[in-house]
Amino acid sequence: MLxxxxxxxxxxxxxxxxxxxxxxxxxxxxxxxxxDTSRRELLVQVEEKRNLRNSVSEEIAKAKKAGLxxxxxxxxxxxMREVGGAIKDLDAQLKEIxxxxxxxxxxxxxxxxxxxxxxxxxxxxxxxRWGTPRQFDFPPRDHLDLAAPRDLIDMERGAKVxxxxxxxLKGDLVFLQFALVQYAxxxxxxxxxxxxxxxxxxxxxxxxxxxxxxxxMQQVYQIEADALNLVGTSEVPLAALHMNEILDEADLPxxxxxxxxxxxxxxxxxxxxxxxxFRVHQFDKVEMFSFCHPDSSREEHDFMWxxxxxxxxxxxxxxxxxxxxxxxxxxxxxKKYDNEAWIPSQERYxxxxxxxxxxxxxxxxxxxxAKGEKGGPYLVHTLNGTVVAVGRTIIAxxxxxxxxxxxxxxxxxxxxxxxxxxxxxxx
RNA sequence: GGAGAAGUGGCCGAGAGGCUGAAGGCGCUCGCCUGCUAAGCGAGAGCAGGGGUGAAUGCUCCUGCCGAGGGUUCGAAUCCCUCCUUCUCCGCCA
Numbered sequence: 129m130l131x132x133x134x135x136x137x138x139x140x141x142x143x144x145x146x147x148x149x150x151x152x153x154x155x156x157x158x159x160x161x162x163x164d165t166s167r168r169e170l171l172v173q174v175e176e177k178r179n180l181r182n183s184v185s186e187e188i189a190k191a192k193k194a195g196l197x198x199x200x201x202x203x204x205x206x207x208m209r210e211v212g213g214a215i216k217d218l219d220a221q222l223k224e225i226x227x228x229x230x231x232x233x234x235x236x237x238x239x240x241x242x243x244x245x246x247x248x249x250x251x252x253x254x255x256x257r258w259g260t261p262r263q264f265d266f267p268p269r270d271h272l273d274l275a276a277p278r279d280l281i282d283m284e285r286g287a288k289v290x291x292x293x294x295x296x297l298k299g300d301l302v303f304l305q306f307a308l309v310q311y312a313x314x315x316x317x318x319x320x321x322x323x324x325x326x327x328x329x330x331x332x333x334x335x336x337x338x339x340x341x342x343x344x345m346q347q348v349y350q351i352e353a354d355a356l357n358l359v360g361t362s363e364v365p366l367a368a369l370h371m372n373e374i375l376d377e378a379d380l381p382x383x384x385x386x387x388x389x390x391x392x393x394x395x396x397x398x399x400x401x402x403x404x405x406f407r408v409h410q411f412d413k414v415e416m417f418s419f420c421h422p423d424s425s426r427e428e429h430d431f432m433w434x435x436x437x438x439x440x441x442x443x444x445x446x447x448x449x450x451x452x453x454x455x456x457x458x459x460x461x462x463k464k465y466d467n468e469a470w471i472p473s474q475e476r477y478x479x480x481x482x483x484x485x486x487x488x489x490x491x492x493x494x495x496x497x498a499k500g501e502k503g504g505p506y507l508v509h510t511l512n513g514t515v516v517a518v519g520r521t522i523i524a525x526x527x528x529x530x531x532x533x534x535x536x537x538x539x540x541x542x543x544x545x546x547x548x549x550x551x552x553x554x555x
Numbered sequence: 556g557g558a559g560a561a562g563u564g565g566c567c568g569a570g571a572g573g574c575u576g577a578a579g580g581c582g583c584u585c586g587c588c589u590g591c592u593a594a595g596c597g598a599g600a601g602c603a604g605g606g607g608u609g610a611a612u613g614c615u616c617c618u619g620c621c622g623a624g625g626g627u628u629c630g631a632a633u634c635c636c637u638c639c640u641u642c643u644c645c646g647c648c649a
Contacts, residue, residue: 185630189573208629
């Protein structure tokens with residue numbers, strides 16, 4: 129959510145920034161400004177009436193205390209009864225306008241960072257490239273084919289039990305999954321991120337607070353009976369962890385690394401990435417999250433992006449990093465890097481991790497602030513980044529490190545976390 | 556799931572329709588005082604929204620905030636309803 133005061137005081141700057149996203153929600157600004165104006169007009173009226181009522185009520189109290197009843201007091205009571213009615217009416221109008229304002233405001237995305245390229249998807253800019261896609265002296269298989277001989281990924285039964293885009297992960301891949309998780313958690317904990325296993329079912333409040341509602345509602349599994357939502361990423365419960373709180377400035381940046389299962393409806397993705405576990409309804413992910421001082425979120429963003437690259441490099445996965453264009457950013461993000469690992473079967477780079485700076489967009493909704501000796505409270509900045517998206521990383525490892533015999537070489541950093549510390553899986 | 560109890564400022568805790576944004580205590584900040592510290596004395600201190608004013612850090616006024624949201628009333632921390640949370644007992648359970 130943007131600051132209505134900013135929109136009020138400098139609408140042109142906001143307009144221009146939104147234009148870099150391709151003009152999203154630009155049209156909403158005029159509505160927003162009009163609503164804001166009538167809101168403030170009404171507010172003054174209501175408050176004047178409240179003021180009147182408060183002072184006259186006090187007079188009534190004094191008169192009664194002094195034992196003075198009589199017609200004068202009765203007249204005042206009657207007058208205030210009327211004022212009370214007027215307040216009620218005005219209040220209802222005010223509530224209505226505030227609700228509209230809220231609806232509009234919730235739909236305006238964050239202002240992009242100046243260093244995010246303007247324009248749509250095609251304007252996203254490759255910033256880095258690491259490693260060289262391997263030249264195979266045999267035809268490389270994709271992750272499903274590699275899994276098939278030892279039944280490591282069972283899509284058929286996944287579909288039988290859960291429907292399409294569900295899978296059973298079996299055998300060695302389960303160990304590989306937890307090796308990745310363990311490796312990621314250890315690394316992040318060593319860098320000062322506090323490990324967290326968060327709730328994966330959350331209230332609407334958390335979804336709105338993080339900006340997934342209302343924009344991405346159709347991507348979310350909603351449990352109507354209990355008014356809960358399955359999270360698509362632990363970013364949601366991690367961000368909401370400090371909802372309605374004032375953090376101590378001395379504690380900033382407050383960093384967490386969360387491990388959770390993630391659930392996504394993938395509505396509108398029909399026919400896209402249908403093979404294997406690249407795009408499924410359920411996957412596990414290790415996610416990092418940071419609440420930081422507004423002045424240092426750019427550095428924090430680079431720090432977190434750096435961790436993501438370090439991990440891909442330690443795993444030995446060739447990748448490239450892309451600075452996502454403004455028009456392709458999620459609603460909450462001001463800037464985002466995607467890290468794309470080379471997927472041999474697709475002969476292209478595909479997103480495995482990403483890292484977003486949401487500035488104060490989420491914290492304003494979440495009411496998450498910090499306070500120091502000098503000043504505050506002020507809104508913190510929030511950042512999130514994938515540490516390991518287990519499914520996609522497994523795919524990348526399987527495909528990049530396959531042997532002609534169909535074995536999978538285990539990245540050395542993961543071996544200690546697998547029983548027997550094997551060099552190859554499937555041996 | 557059933558039966559009870561409770562949610563007040565950074566913390567503890569009073570308050571049971573009318574100068575209560577909220578006693579008292581602890582903690583905190585700034586003065587004063589004693590050679591330092593402690594004690595003592597004095598003062599101050601919350602958040603949000605809005606109006607006025609100023610070039611500005613600001614000043615000033617108003618409104619709201621005693622878990623959240625409604626209601627009753629001239630007036631609600633106090634009465635009523637709904638929800639949330641916590642605690643106790645029973646049941647169930649990994």
